[in-house]
Amino acid sequence: MxxxxxxxxxxxxxxxxxxxxxxxxxxxxxxxxxKLEVPDRGFISSQQARTWEEGLISGNGTIGINILSRPLDETVIFSHERLFLPKGAPTMPPDNANRLFEIRNLIDRGLYRQATELAFDLSGQESFMY
CATH class of the missing domain: 1.20.5 (Single alpha-helices involved in coiled-coils or other helix-helix interfaces)
Structure with missing residues (x-):
């Protein structure tokens, strides 16, 4: 046939x-x-990232990278410090050297709220920046 x-x-x-x-x-x-074997050094990722928060983030403080590990739709996000504008004038660190012992003593006694309030009052700021 x-x-x-x-x-x-x-x-x-x-x-x-x-x-x-x-x-x-x-x-x-x-x-x-x-199941993937866990290496002695390094890491493994067995699932792809759904959002940027779940991506592999790396960088050195000046440049950064985020990889989302989607095999058929790979997304790589690069960033550089010069891409972000400052939100205001630079803030000088507070001069709290003469009260540092007092702040640490409050922390040692478990009085975290009082230690935070004292450190914040010494900073001279009106509110938290973030």
Whole structure:
């Protein structure tokens, strides 16, 4: 029987129509998903990041990078310190050297709120910047 006969072509078409989705599904799903081994040094990521907060963040203080690890839709975000404008004039650190012992003493006694208020009052700021 020749493949060029209409009956044989129909049979081949039906077989391929049935087999292709089955074979494609079997090939796309691994039979036993193997758990990734944790390396002695470094890290692994077994899931892609859904948002930038879940991405791999790295940098040196001047430049930064965020990689979202989406295999078919990779997103790499670069940033540089010069891309961000200052929100106001530079703030000088408060001169609290003469009261530092008192602040530390409050912290040691568990009086965190009082220590925070004292340090904030010494800063001369009207409110927190953030």
């Amino acid at each position: 020749s493949v060029n006969t209409p009956a044989m072509r129909r049979l081949l078409f039906v077989i391929l129509t049935i087999l292709f989705p089955v074979l494609n599904h079997a090939a796309s799903k691994p039979a036993g998903v193997k």
